Amino acid sequence: MAGRRRLRNRQGAVGLAMASPALILLLLFFVVPVLLGFALAFTNARLVSPNPPRFVGLDNFIRAFTADPVFFDSLRNTAVFAIVVVPVQSGLALLLAVLVNQRLKGSTLFRVVYFIPVVTSIVVVSILWKFMYRDDGLINSMIDTVTFGAWNGTDWLNNQSTALPAIIVLSIWQAVGFHMVIWLSGLQTIPEELYEAARVDGASPWRQFTQVTWPGLRPTMIFILITITIDALRLFVQIDVMTQGGPINATSTLVYHAVRKGFREQEVGYGAALSLIFFVMVLAIAALQRWLTRNKD
Amino acid sequence: MTDTLSSPLPDTAAARRKRVPGQPSERVLARRRRIWTYLAMSALALFFIFPLVFLFVSSLKPSGQIMSDSGSGRAFLPVGDISLDNYVDVFDRVPVGQFLLNSAFVTVGIVLFGLLVNSLAGFALSRLEWKGRGLVLTLIIATLIVPFETIAVPMVYWVSKLPNLFFENGILVYDFGWLNTYKVQIIPFIANAFSIFLFTQYFSTIPKSLDEAARVDGAGWFTIYRRVIVPLSGPAFATVAILTFLPAWNQYLWPLMVVQREQLRPVMVGMQYFFQLSPAWGEVMAYAAMITIPVLLVFLSFQRAFISSIAASGVKG
Numbered sequence: 304m305a306g307r308r309r310l311r312n313r314q315g316a317v318g319l320a321m322a323s324p325a326l327i328l329l330l331l332f333f334v335v336p337v338l339l340g341f342a343l344a345f346t347n348a349r350l351v352s353p354n355p356p357r358f359v360g361l362d363n364f365i366r367a368f369t370a371d372p373v374f375f376d377s378l379r380n381t382a383v384f385a386i387v388v389v390p391v392q393s394g395l396a397l398l399l400a401v402l403v404n405q406r407l408k409g410s411t412l413f414r415v416v417y418f419i420p421v422v423t424s425i426v427v428v429s430i431l432w433k434f435m436y437r438d439d440g441l442i443n444s445m446i447d448t449v450t451f452g453a454w455n456g457t458d459w460l461n462n463q464s465t466a467l468p469a470i471i472v473l474s475i476w477q478a479v480g481f482h483m484v485i486w487l488s489g490l491q492t493i494p495e496e497l498y499e500a501a502r503v504d505g506a507s508p509w510r511q512f513t514q515v516t517w518p519g520l521r522p523t524m525i526f527i528l529i530t531i532t533i534d535a536l537r538l539f540v541q542i543d544v545m546t547q548g549g550p551i552n553a554t555s556t557l558v559y560h561a562v563r564k565g566f567r568e569q570e571v572g573y574g575a576a577l578s579l580i581f582f583v584m585v586l587a588i589a590a591l592q593r594w595l596t597r598n599k600d
Numbered sequence: 601m602t603d604t605l606s607s608p609l610p611d612t613a614a615a616r617r618k619r620v621p622g623q624p625s626e627r628v629l630a631r632r633r634r635i636w637t638y639l640a641m642s643a644l645a646l647f648f649i650f651p652l653v654f655l656f657v658s659s660l661k662p663s664g665q666i667m668s669d670s671g672s673g674r675a676f677l678p679v680g681d682i683s684l685d686n687y688v689d690v691f692d693r694v695p696v697g698q699f700l701l702n703s704a705f706v707t708v709g710i711v712l713f714g715l716l717v718n719s720l721a722g723f724a725l726s727r728l729e730w731k732g733r734g735l736v737l738t739l740i741i742a743t744l745i746v747p748f749e750t751i752a753v754p755m756v757y758w759v760s761k762l763p764n765l766f767f768e769n770g771i772l773v774y775d776f777g778w779l780n781t782y783k784v785q786i787i788p789f790i791a792n793a794f795s796i797f798l799f800t801q802y803f804s805t806i807p808k809s810l811d812e813a814a815r816v817d818g819a820g821w822f823t824i825y826r827r828v829i830v831p832l833s834g835p836a837f838a839t840v841a842i843l844t845f846l847p848a849w850n851q852y853l854w855p856l857m858v859v860q861r862e863q864l865r866p867v868m869v870g871m872q873y874f875f876q877l878s879p880a881w882g883e884v885m886a887y888a889a890m891i892t893i894p895v896l897l898v899f900l901s902f903q904r905a906f907i908s909s910i911a912a913s914g915v916k917g
Contacts, residue, residue, distance in 0.1 A: 316820045318728035322736070328791030332755070334741055340754035350757060402641050415903050416645045419652065422899040424850040424904070427888045431655050434881060441654060444671045476648065476779035481910060488911035508633075523643060537747050540852050544875070558749045564752035566857050574753040582750040585800045589745050 339581075343575035350569040363576030376552040376579070377560040384474075384556065386538050388408035392475045393527050394481060397520075401512070414487075418480040425477055429544035432473040436460050436545075461552040470541050470554060478534065482527055489523030490516065495541055525596045532588055536581070545586035557581045615914055650676065653714075655892075659686055659885035666881050686886035690780050694884060696890060698863060699870040702782075706866055707848040709786040714844050717790050720801025723825045727811060737800065743793045749853065754858050780861045789848065795840045798912070802836035803829055839909040842902070847897055867891040 344363055348356035367374045403414040420428065435441040436459035443456030459469040493516060501511045539558040542548055548555035548563070555563075561581060565574015624632075651715045653676050658666045660682045669675045690696055724730070725737050731835075759778040766773060778784040804831060852868040859865055868891070874884045899906055 313704065314728045315730035318724040318730035318733065320724075321728070321821070321825070322721045322724035322733075324717045325791040326736070328717065328787070329743070329793065332791070333746075333751070333786035334753040336751040336758050339745070339758055340751055343754055343757065348757065350760065366778070386610075389807075393827060399644065401652060402637060402644070405637060405638065409638075410641075412741070413641045413645055415900075417648050418903075418907060419896070419899070420648055421910075422846065422850075422895050423652065423892055424868055426852050426871050427655075427892050428651075430871060430874070430888060431651055434884070435651065435654070439667065439670060439676055441670050444675075476651075476718070480648070484907050484910045485913075533745070533747055537749050539749060543852075543856075544871070546852065560854070561749075561753055562857075566756060571753060571757045575757075578750050578753050582746065585747060585750065 308472075332376075340575045340578055343572050344579045345576075346572045348572040348575070350566070350571050352569075356572065363573050364580070366573065367576060367580065373548075373552050373555055373560060377548075377555040377557050380554060380559075381536060381538065381556045383467060384538055385532060387468075387471050388475060388535045389528065389531050391471075392479050392531055393524075395475065396479045396482035396527070399479065399483040399485050400490055401516070402406060403483070404487055404490045409447070414483075417483055420477045421480040423477070426544055427542045428477045429541045430471060432469075433460060436469050442452045461550055463550050466546055466550060466554045470538075470545060474528065474535075474538070474541060476533075482531060485527055485530075486520070486523060489520045495517035521596075525592070527587055528593050528596070533585055536585060536588070557584075655885055656889055659889040661686075661882060663880050663882040665829040666885070686882040686889065689880070690883050690886045690890070694870055694873045695862065696867075696870070696887065696888070699865055699867045700891070700894075702864060703849060703866040703868075706782065706785045706851070707845060709782070710789045711841050711844050713786070713790040714792055714795055715840060718792055718795035718840065719799045719830070719833075719837070720825065721791075721796045722803050723829060725796065726800045726803040727829070729733070729823065737797075738777075740793045744797070752853060752857065755788070759788070759858060763906055780864060782864060784858050785851070785855055785864075785866065788854075789844075792840075792844060794913070795844060798832075798840055798843075799808075799836055802833055806832055838905050839912050842906055842909040843913060845898070845905065846895070852878065891908050 340582060343356065345358060345360060346356035347359050347362075353374050374493050402563045403410045403417070436458065437443075438458040442459065443454075446454045446456060456464055459465045497515045497519070498511060500513050506514065537558055538556045539562065541558055542554050542559045543562075548559055557577065558581065561577035565572050618820075634854065657676055657678050658669075660678055661669065662681050662683075662685070665680050666675075669680070674680070725733055725740075761776060762778045763774045763776050764778065807865050810828050810832075812888055819827070850868060851866060853867050855869045856872075871887065871891075874880075874887060
C-alpha cells in the first residue's frame with residue numbers, strides 16, 4: 304500500500320517535471336498574453352510610452368461601436384468573406400476529395416497537385432495573385448481570351464466591388480487542398496462493404512453518395528466547418544500584402560484592423576479591445592456550430 | 601493520356617454482374633465515367649497549377665517580357681530571353697542569403713525544441729499518473745480554439761517587456777525587451793497545444809506493459825521515454841515535425857511586428873522589400889521562387905507523410 308502510494312507520488316513529481324517545460328512556455332506565451340489582452344483592452348496602453356497605462360473602463364469598446372466606421376467595414380468584410388468561403392471551400396474540397404478518392408490510375412498525382420498551393424506560403428501566393436490581378440495582368444488577358452474580347456477587364460484589387468471577391472478566390476485556391484485531405488481521411492473511414500451493398504441494390508453513384516458517403520462524413524464535416532470558419536475569420540496576410548485594407552476600406556478585416564491600430568498606430572489598448580471582440584466572436588461561432596451540429600440521436 | 605484511358609482497366613465487380621444486352625454495358629458506362637472524371641481532374645489540376653507555372657517561368661524572364669507575355673500563352677512557356685539574371689539581381693538588392701539562413705534557423709529551432717518539449721509533455725500526460733493531469737489535458741485542448749491573431753497584439757506588448765539575461769565582462773546583467781532577437785521568433789512557438797495533443801494520443805496507444813517491464817528492469821521514467829516510447833513513435837514525431845515546419849517557415853505576422861532589424865528578418869517578411877520599391881516583377885518572381893522551392897522540395901520528397909500528417913490532424917479533431 305505505502306509502496307504503491309510512494310510510487311504514485313514519485314510519478315507525480317516526475318510527470319510534473321516532464322510536463323513543466325511545455326506548461327511554463329504555454330503559461331508565458333499563451334495564458335499571460337490572453338489575460339494581458341483582457342486587461343489592456345480596458346486601458347489606454349501604447350506600445351512605446353513614457354506613461355504607464357491608465358484604466359479607461361469601456362472607452363475602447365464604446366469607440367469601436369460608435370466612433371470607428373472602419374471597425375464596421377472590417378466586421379462586414381470579415382463576415383462576407385467567411386459567409387462565402389465556408390460553404391464554397393468546404394464544398395469544393397469535398398468534390399476534390401471524392402474525385403481523387405476513386406481507384407484510378409494517377410489519382411495520387413492529382414492529389415499532390417491539388418495540395419501544392421497549401422505548401423506555398425500565403426505571402427508568396429498573395430504577391431503572385433496581386434500581379435496576376437493587375438489591369439494588364441494574366442487574369443484579365445485569360446478572361447479576354449475565353450470571352451473572345453467581350454470582357455474589358457478591371458483592375459481587380461483597386462476596384463471597390465471586386466477587391467474582396469478577388470481575395471476570396473485566391474484564398475480558396477490556396478487552402479482548399481488542405482480540406483480536401485481532411486475530407487479524404489473521412490472518406491476512407493467509410494467501409495467499402497457499404498458501397499458494395501449499395502451497388503448490389505443498384506444504387507447510382509449519386510445515391511451512393513447521399514445514402515452512404517454523406518452520413519459517414521458527419522464528424523469530418525463538423526471539424527471542417529469549424530476550422531474553415533475560424534481560418535476565414537483570421538484573414539490578414541492577403542490583405543496586408545495585396546491591398547492594405549483598401550480601396551477605401553473595402554478589404555479591411557478584423558485582424559487587419561486590430562493590427563493596424565494595436566501595432567502600426569501603437570494603440571495597444573484599443574488593439575487589444577478589438578482583439579477581444581474578435582476572440583469573443585470566434586468562441587461564439589465555435590459554440591454555435593457545435594450546437595447546430597450536435598448529435599440529435 | 602488517351603492511351604491510358606483506352607487501355608482496358610480491370611472490370612469492377614458491378615460491371616461483371618450486370619450486362620443487359622442491347623444497352624451500353626456497365627463496362628462502357630464505367631469507362632465513360634472514368635473519362636469524365638479524368639477530364640474534370642485535369643481541368644482542376646490546371647486551375648491549381650497555372651499560377652505556380654507562371655511564377656517559375658516568369659522568374660526566368662526580364663520584367664518587360666513578363667508584361668508583354670501576359671497577354672498570351674507565352675506567359676506559361678520558358679521562351680524568349682531566358683536567364684537566371686533575376687536571381688542574381690535579387691541577391692544584389694536584398695540579403696536573401698541572410699533571410700534564408702534566419703528562416704532556416706528559426707524553423708529548425710521551433711521544430712526541434714518543439715519535438716522535445718511537446719513529446720515530454722505528451723509522455724507525462726499519457727503514461728504517468730499525477731494529480732491534475734486530466735484537467736491540464738482539457739485546458740490544453742481548450743486552447744486550440746484560440747487563434748494566434750487574437751493574442752498577437754497583447755503578445756507584442758508582453759515580449760517588449762520581458763527581461764534578457766546575459767553576461768557582460770563576466771558579470772550577469774539584464775535588460776528588458778525581446779524585440780529584434782532570434783529568441784522572440786522561436787521561444788513563444790516551442791510549446792504547442794496541438795503537438796502535445798497528438799503526442800498524448802499516439803503515446804496512449806502504446807501498451808503500458810512495456811513501461812512496467814522496463815521498470816522491473818530498473819529503468820527510470822526518462823529512460824522509458826527515451827528508450828521505449830520515442831523509438832516506437834516515429835510516425836507521431838514525423839507528423840508533429842511536418843505540422844510545425846510549415847507555419848514556422850511561413851511566419852509573417854509575428855516577425856513583421858517584432859523584428860525590425862534586417863539581419864534577423866525571415867524570408868516572408870523579406871518579401872516586403874519588393875512592396876516598397878517600384879517592383880521589378882522579374883526579381884519579385886525570382887525571390888518568390890527562391891523562398892518557395894525549399895518547401896516544395898521538402899513536400900515533394902515527403903508528400904505521402906505530409907498528406908497523412910494533415911489527415912491525422914483532422915481525424916481526431
